[in-house]
Amino acid sequence: MTVPDHCSASVPTGTLEITGEDISLVLPAGCEDLMVEVYLGGRRIWTTRTSRGWWGADGRWHLPWPAAMRPRLVGTGDVRVEVGPRGDRVLVEGVAVTLGGSDEPLELNHPADGSPQVINKWGRVAKSFEDKDDGFFDALLSSTREIADFLRDECGIEAFLHCGSLLGPVRDGDLIPNDDDSDLAYLSVCTNPTDIALESYRIERALSAAGYDFVRHSTGHIQVMFSGRSMIDRYYVDIFTCFEVSGWFYATAHAHEPMDSMRVHPLGTMEVRGHELPVPADPSTIFVAMYGPGWATPDPSYQYETPPQVARRYYWWQNHFDAHREDWEDFWRCNSSLASDPRPSDFALWAAERLTDGAGVYEMGCGDGLTACHLAADRPVLASDYARPALMLARERAERADVDVRFFQSNQYSTRQTSHALHEAASLGGPVDVVVENLFDGMHFLGWDGTMRVMRHLLGLGGAALVGVGGGCHGHDLAADEPRGDRFWNPQEFADRLDRFGMRIDSVEIVDPQGPSPRHRYLIRKARP
Structure with a gap:
């Protein structure tokens, strides 16, 4: 192996x-910020850096698995770790492992259709372009063109390629292999948030x-979904808002550059895979605004x-x-498979x-509709x-049970959508x-108020609220792969927040109070007009 000048070559193998x-x-001494690539069964699944790990008292370097990956680490297979730039590795180590006591193959594939997955730059398990064929790219880029034309013709918005979808073609002449979507953006004509x-x-x-089927991530990010097989999106096209406020250019919840350094208009065109x-x-x-001056080096x-001050602006301007x-x-x-169990929970x-x-x-927060x-x-x-x-599973469950339930998508973090939910509830x-x-015990604080x-509002019509917290889906203990969210339950904080909104706890029951997952059940009524 080749060791850079600033690293020590005295490294034991088999560690x-x-x-x-x-x-x-x-790891070699002095190699605190090198690229790390992790391979599972000979396929690259994760690229990160040594600086994102930590060194223990025993001198060993540790890299925690992302939370989204840990439930998937069950099975037997080969793991290889390569440290250093491609073509000039500092260290290559491999080992056969059995995790979770299972002899099933240790793989990172989508459970629904078996398509290969990777850990992306956000620490999420996702698809990438590395296994896609020409037909996929033709469909993806056709949809990208379709959305750009739609924004121009129907909204008067001049959209352009953005993020990795722009960087790859300009720098490398093609899309970036470890990317997983298509990105468009537009420069807003407005200058007030x-x-x-x-x-x-x-x-x-x-x-x-x-x-169109879409998901809103923030007031500056819409994701247009293009479906594949059941419950799986084949791909999506992001629409990001770039904007200027007080002489500064902002983009994609990250960029912050003087506006006079930007050259966005007039738009040009570029051929990408035809x-x-x-x-x-x-x-x-x-x-430069997105990736810094070193953008030309992959x-x-x-x-x-x-920067924290920039993150705060995005957070409060765009939620x-x-x-x-x-x-x-x-x-x-x-x-x-949970949705196939017809038995009601406790x-x-x-x-x-x-x-x-x-x-x-x-x-x-109905989940699969049980x-x-x-x-x-x-x-x-x-x-x-x-x-x-979850809504797809819920509708299938209702059809099997031959019951009439009206399911719809609503996001508790959006005042617009909770207001729409009240409109829907009026039909009852x-x-x-x-x-x-x-819901409350797994929800970010921004969702509580909505x-x-x-x-x-609904309790003012004469009903009650029946609230359950603690445990996992269907009343079971929290599963290994069930999202934890912000789970720290403070009963007094809950009661105080209810009082602030004019509600009171009529009764509370605690199920299995001494167990590992005590469950609270509340009957709540309106306290005052």
Whole structure:
């Protein structure tokens, strides 16, 4: 092996250890910031850097597996770790491992269709371009052109290739192999954060009217989905908002550059795999803003590093509607078999006994519809979730059970969508009972207020709220791959927040209080007009 001048060559071999928690080995001294590539069964699944790990007291370097990867580390196979630039590795170590006591193949493939997956730059398990054929790229780029044309013709928005979809063709002459989507952006004509957000919602309404399936990540990011097999998106096209505020250019929740250094308009075109696509006037100005001055040198381990003050501006100007959503979508894609169990959970049975006579039911965070379908036996039920695979499973469950439940997508982090949920709930007529299980204890704090507002409004019609926290789906203990979210349950904080919204706890029951996963069940009513 070749060792760079700044690294020590006295490195023992055979030190690689793999567990379900981390990768560890002995590294050369002085190699604190080198590229690391992890291979599973001979296929690259992860590219990162040594600086993202840590050194233990025993001198070993440790690299924790991303949280999304840990539940997938079950089986027997070969793991190889390569440290250093490609073609000039400092260290290559491989080992055969058995994890989770299983002799099944240790692989990273999509559970639903077997397609290869990788760990992306966000630490998520996702698809990449590395195994795709020409037909896939032709469809992806055709859809990209379609969305760019739609934005121009229907919204008056001049969109252009952005992020990796622009960087690869300009720098390398092709798409980046470890990318996984197509990116478009536009430069807003507005310079006030509120107007910028309203402009994005105008685009959303146009997409909705045209029948596109999309997910809103923030007020500056819409993702247009193109479906593949059941519950799996074949690919998606991002639409990012670039904008100027007070002389500064902002883009993709990261970039922050003086506006007078940017050259976005007039747009040009560039051919990518036979498709003519719009590009900025000078793409290099975008690359410097996004990736820094070293953008021309490929770095598969690159991750965004956003200054805190810039992150705060994006967070409060454009909000964030995506907390844990992708985790839940992955969970339901990988655990669709849960939806085949027709038996009601203990929580569903508990809630059914306490429903208000003659009341309809609205369940927020319904998952695969187990509780909603059970409660629909003798009353109208409305149910929502923000995870699209969960809603697909819920509709299938209702069809099998031959019950009438109206499911729709709603995001508790979005005031617009919770307001729409109230409009939907009005169709139930009369009093409405609100059912919420495993939502508050797994929700980012930004979602609490929107959920509380819905409860307060509907409880004013004479119903009650039945809330369950603790444990996992269907009343089981929390599964290894079930998203934890922000799970730290503070009963006093919950009671205080209810009081602030004019609600009170009528009764509370604690199931298995001394066990590993105690469950709280609350009956809540409106405290005052």
